[in-house]
Amino acid sequence: xxxxxxxxxxxxxxxxxxxxxxxxxxxxxxxxxxxxxxxxxxxxxxxxxxxxxxxxxxxxxxxxxxxxxxxxxxxxxxxxxxxxxxxxxxxxxxxxxxxxxxxxxxxxxxxxxxxxxxxxxxxxxxxxxxxxxxxxxxxxxxxxxxxxxxxxxxxxxxxxxxxxxxxxxxxxxxxxxxxxxxxxxxxxxxxxxxxxxxxxxxxxxxxxxxxxxxxxxxxxxxxxxxxxxxxxxxxxxxxxxxxxxxxxxxxxxxxxxxxxxxxxxxxxxxxxxxxxxxxxxxxxxxxxxxxxxxxxxxxxxxxxxxxxxxxxxxxxxxxxxxxxxxxxxxxxxxxxxxxxxxxxxxxxxxxxxxxxxxxxxxxxxxxxxxxxxxxxxxxxxxxxxxxxxxxxxxxxxxxxxxxxxxxxxxxxxxxxxxxxxxxxxxxxxxxxxxxxxxxxxxxxxxxxxxxxxxxxxxxxxxxxxxxxxxxxxxxxxxxxxxxxxxxxxxxxxxxxxxxxxxxxxxxxxxxxxxxxxxxxxxxxxxxxxxxxxxxxxxxxxxxxxxxxxxxxxxxxxxxxxxxxxxxxxxxxxxxxxxxxxxxxxxxxxxxxxxxxxxxxxxxxxxxxxxxxxxxxxxxxxxxxxxxxxxxxxxxxxxxxxxxxxxxxxxxxxxxxxxxxxxxxxxxxxxxxxxxxxxxxxxxxxxxxxxxxxxxxxxxxxxxxxxxxxxxx
Numbered sequence: 080x081x082x083x084x085x086x087x088x089x090x091x092x093x094x095x096x097x098x099x100x101x102x103x104x105x106x107x108x109x110x111x112x113x114x115x116x117x118x119x120x121x122x123x124x125x126x127x128x129x130x131x132x133x134x135x136x137x138x139x140x141x142x143x144x145x146x147x148x149x150x151x152x153x154x155x156x157x158x159x160x161x162x163x164x165x166x167x168x169x170x171x172x173x174x175x176x177x178x179x180x181x182x183x184x185x186x187x188x189x190x191x192x193x194x195x196x197x198x199x200x201x202x203x204x205x206x207x208x209x210x211x212x213x214x215x216x217x218x219x220x221x222x223x224x225x226x227x228x229x230x231x232x233x234x235x236x237x238x239x240x241x242x243x244x245x246x247x248x249x250x251x252x253x254x255x256x257x258x259x260x261x262x263x264x265x266x267x268x269x270x271x272x273x274x275x276x277x278x279x280x281x282x283x284x285x286x287x288x289x290x291x292x293x294x295x296x297x298x299x300x301x302x303x304x305x306x307x308x309x310x311x312x313x314x315x316x317x318x319x320x321x322x323x324x325x326x327x328x329x330x331x332x333x334x335x336x337x338x339x340x341x342x343x344x345x346x347x348x349x350x351x352x353x354x355x356x357x358x359x360x361x362x363x364x365x366x367x368x369x370x371x372x373x374x375x376x377x378x379x380x381x382x383x384x385x386x387x388x389x390x391x392x393x394x395x396x397x398x399x400x401x402x403x404x405x406x407x408x409x410x411x412x413x414x415x416x417x418x419x420x421x422x423x424x425x426x427x428x429x430x431x432x433x434x435x436x437x438x439x440x441x442x443x444x445x446x447x448x449x450x451x452x453x454x455x456x457x458x459x460x461x462x463x464x465x466x467x468x469x470x471x472x473x474x475x476x477x478x479x480x481x482x483x484x485x486x487x488x489x490x491x492x493x494x495x496x497x498x499x500x501x502x503x504x505x506x507x508x509x510x511x512x513x514x515x516x517x518x519x520x521x522x523x524x525x526x527x528x529x530x531x532x533x534x535x536x537x538x539x540x541x542x543x544x545x546x547x548x549x550x551x552x553x554x555x556x557x558x559x560x561x562x563x564x565x566x567x568x569x570x571x572x573x574x575x576x577x578x579x580x581x582x583x584x585x586x587x588x589x590x591x592x593x594x595x596x597x598x599x600x601x602x603x604x605x606x607x608x609x610x611x612x613x614x615x616x617x618x619x620x621x622x623x624x625x626x627x628x629x630x631x632x633x634x635x636x637x638x639x640x641x642x643x644x645x646x647x648x649x650x651x652x653x654x655x656x657x658x659x660x661x662x663x664x665x666x667x668x669x670x671x672x673x674x675x676x677x678x679x680x681x682x683x684x685x686x687x688x689x690x691x692x693x694x695x696x697x698x699x700x701x702x703x704x705x706x707x708x709x710x711x712x713x714x715x716x717x718x719x720x721x722x723x724x725x726x727x728x729x730x731x732x733x734x735x736x737x738x739x740x741x742x743x744x745x746x747x748x749x750x751x752x753x754x755x756x757x758x759x760x761x762x763x764x765x766x767x768x769x770x771x772x773x774x775x776x777x778x779x780x781x782x783x784x785x786x787x788x789x790x791x
Contacts, residue, residue, distance in 0.1 A: 085281075087288060089116040094291050094316060103293070103316045107149050107196040110312035117285045119278065119297075121309050122199035129194075130176040134169050136197040143167045145198045145310070146175045148183045152190035154313070159186035165200060172197070201310045204303035205260060205270055209279055211241055211286035211295040213317065214594055217550035219290075221283035223251040225260075226299040238597040240551060241283035248276035248283075254597070261302070270302040278307050293317035324549060325451060329529060335456045336530035339426040340467045340512060342401035343372040345474065346393060346424065348415050349406035350376030352384045357430060358406035360476035361464065362387075368473040368481060375400060393418040402426045404474050409433030409460070413445050420453025428474060429460035435518050436461050447520050458522045462515030463493045469511060469536045484509015485538030486617045487531045489524065491516045491571075495543045495610065502614045507761075511536040516544075525552035532560030541567040541617035543610070554602045561603035565620045565784040568604050569613040570595050603787030605780050612776065619765045619777035624739035625785050628705035630656035631778075633679035634694050635710030636686065636717075640747055641679035643771040644710050651779025653706075655679075662701060669693040684712045691717060692725045699733045699740060706741045706782075708775060709764075711755075713748020719755035722746075727762035734763070741765075741781055743774035 093109050105113065108126050115121070123140050126149055127133035137144045148161030156162050160182030163175040176195050183192055208226035211219060221243055224236025237254035239247055252261055252272055263269035278300065286292050296313040327335075345365065351358035358378070365374050366385050376384040379391040390396050393403065393415060403419045405412055409431045419427055427450065434443040443460065450457045458465065464475030473479040477493075480500055486508055490496040496515050503510055511534065514527055524542055531537045540560065547553050557566050570592070599606055605620075607613035631653050635641035648655050658666070658678050666676045669690055675681040682690050691711075698707045711722050730742055744759055744766035746752035752768040759766035767773040785791045 085118065085285070085288070086116040089113070090285070090289060094289060098291065098316060098318055101318075102151050103318065104151055104154055105314040105316070106151055106193060107147060107312070108193075110314050113285075113314060114309065114312055117281050119281050119285075119309060119312075120307060121312060122201050124196055124198035126194045127176065127197050130173045133172050133176045133195055133197050137166070137169070137172045140197065140199045143200045144172070145200055146172070146179060147196045147198065147311075148179050149193045149196050150183060150187075150190045151193070153183060153187060159183050161186070198310075201301045201308045202303060202305065204301035204307075206299035207261075207275070207302050208236065208296070208298040209282050209300055209309070210297060211282060211292070213286075213293050214550070216547040217554075217594065217598055219283075219286045220594060220598070221251075221279060221286065223248075223279055224255050225257050234593070236593065238594050239283070239601060240554065240598060242287040243280055243283045245276055245280055248279035251279060252276060268304040271304055271306050274307045275300075275302050278309070290320045291316050291318070326549070326552065327526075332526050332529045333533060335425050336526060338401040339428075339456070339458070340530060340534070341470055342426075342467075342472065344375065344398055344400040344402075345370070345372065345472075346375045346377055346396050346400045346403045346419075347406060348377045348393060348403055348419075350378050350384050350389065351406075352381060356406075357476045359384075361404055361406050361430070361474065364473035364475055364479050368479050369471045370473075371471060373398065373400070393422055393424075396422065400424050402428060402474070404428045404430065404464070405460075406430050406476070409439065409442060412460070413442070413449060416446060416449045416455065416457075417453075420449060420455050423453075425455060426458065427455050428458045428462070428464060429517075429520075430462055430464055430476065432461040434460045434520070443518060443520050450521055456522050456526070457520050459515070459517045460520060461493075462517035463496050465515060466510070466513040468509075475515075480504065480510065480513065482507065482509050483536075484511065485536065485621050486510045487512045487514075487527075487534070487537045487540045488614075488617060489514045489516055489527055489541075490543040491519065491545050492543065493517075498610060499543075499614065502611075502618075506618055508614075508618045511538075519548055523548050523553075525549060525556040528553065528556040528560055528566065532556065532563065537564065538621040539565050539567070539617055541569075541607075541613050543569045543571065543613065545571045550598065554598060557599075557602040557604050561784070562788045565616075565780070566604050567607055567613055567616045567620070567780070568599060569607045569610060570599070603784070605783050605787075615773060616777060616780045618760075620781055620784065622760065622763055622765055623741040623743070623777065623781045624734075625790050626705050626741050626782060627791075629654040629782075629791070630703060630705045631708060632656050632658070632698055632704050632706070633708045633710065634682065634691075634698060635679050635712075636682055636684045636691070636714075637710055637712035637747060638675070638681050638683075640710035640712065640745060640771055641681050644708050644745060644775060645679055647772050647775035648708065651775055651782075653775070653779055653782060656704060659703070662703065665697055665701075666694060669697070679710070684714055685716055688717045688721050688725050691722060692729060695726060695729050695742075699729065699738055699742075704740070706778060707743070708778065709742065709744040710771070711744060711746045711748070711752070713746070713752055719746060719748055719751040720758065723755035723758045723762075723766075726764055727759060730763055741778055743778045745771045745774050 125136045143165045146163045206227035210222045219241040221241040235255045294315040297309040300309045349358040375396045376389045468483045488499045531540045663676045670682045674683045746768045756766040756768045
């Protein structure tokens, strides 16, 4: 960019002219002018309108040259036979010009052909791709990866929100599988990393500055020790730039969410005394659940519902309610929401379906418009309601739940919401909240995450989502939350997300789940592969202490389990500690001669409880060990509950002395190991029967959070 910065005026004129002509693709000369305006290095080139022009340009630039068709109607030049590389003579230039134009006319007889671009050949180097795409959830994103003709086969690419900083760009260089190639392998020189990162910054800034740019594709970019040059530039435009959604500041979100999650007065619109009605179920859950605040049923056909005075209209309700819960048909919601707005009630919970999910987009848009006009935040529609356990609030027509704890859970789907509820009940997981999001007409994950990040009753947040309305807002909320508490996300539809129309290599690469994966990881979010994993992470993460280092030691009573546990440690990005001689000798003092020290520490299966206790105690005592993975094998010598009780006792003893290390356990044996696993979980050791993978996956998730939070 130089000291004067980019020339935005040049770019603005180029884009306006192209869009005025109804074009959504820039020609190669326009692409050259655009990149020049942002200091993006490209080869010398010029447009030849005939073969003689091409010869003069080639002679001026110097042989060899590359030649490419220039047509606003031909996007993929290579497919059209419109590219020649390494042309070395005057005769070759003439022949190439004629052949390129002929091929292009055969490929698309209606295409407008402006000429042939004659371009300096770029010095050899590593071929990489730098591009941008407009993602439905995250807006402008920038991509970096290996380039060339195999880019969509190798798919070695990483993504970030645009624009990126120089440090973020450098992290992208290290974020691909082939990162070592950029540093130089087998005696080859590495690339100029500063120049390459600088180019990523410039391209990302260009996309961020101009919403009309749908995609930028620089492929290949030749990177060497001497610098970087973009050999080919493709720029796609979008005439219909999305209108930004209405956003709320952090304090406004927290003010509204505080009254939603900690209400002192609720209104139930459509409350009913008739069993089997949704309005009756909501009322029963509120009353039977012991909600201590005011409950105001609204029903024009009765005076009393479940011992609470009923009101003909919302307008008749006294005081200043915090939440209006809707249990009426979709067609009646808009009129009632008008009354809620006039009353100054800040939150509306729309349980009914029959909105956008069933094709009634206008009806949903009307509801959103009313909410915005009156400043009412809308949760739903098409939801099962929500639970705020510390307020004894079950604002739902589903089964109640009142086990208080530190896990906040959300879902877009009612079915997933009830799976969450069942899991929580069966495992005794204490929750701070369970919230349905449904159509997310207004309130969505970033609003909830902003609240849960501040909520003192919440220690861990787990969210099922099918999409993100505003990925950037979610990332901002996640980055604010992760340093204090873990955030686990289950993203459904892992093969169907990403950018809409793939008109470039970058667009094609962003058309799968890679964008979500990269950007959520950068935000510090722990991504679950399935529903059970999300729920298990949510259950386990608050139990495990934060690790203080990377050294993991496996202690096992079965050699086979030890091997599988060691594999799981590696698979989850953890480090098996290299045991120093003195520690090795200390472990050997407790295990039989036919056992095995090292890592894993194999104490063998026939050992009494004292061997388990001594080795676990040593693992907790030694400050060089940061986490323990225990493999238990069911024997009569050391029964499951004996193992569970001694392990829990030793862990509690050390925690009382201020020594807190994460300890996870895999229990192999008969059905008695199920009870032992439950006991361990209840006493601060994450334990699972019949699996070596789950406990280590939970430990790996804790490590991921600790790293993202800057605690390691």
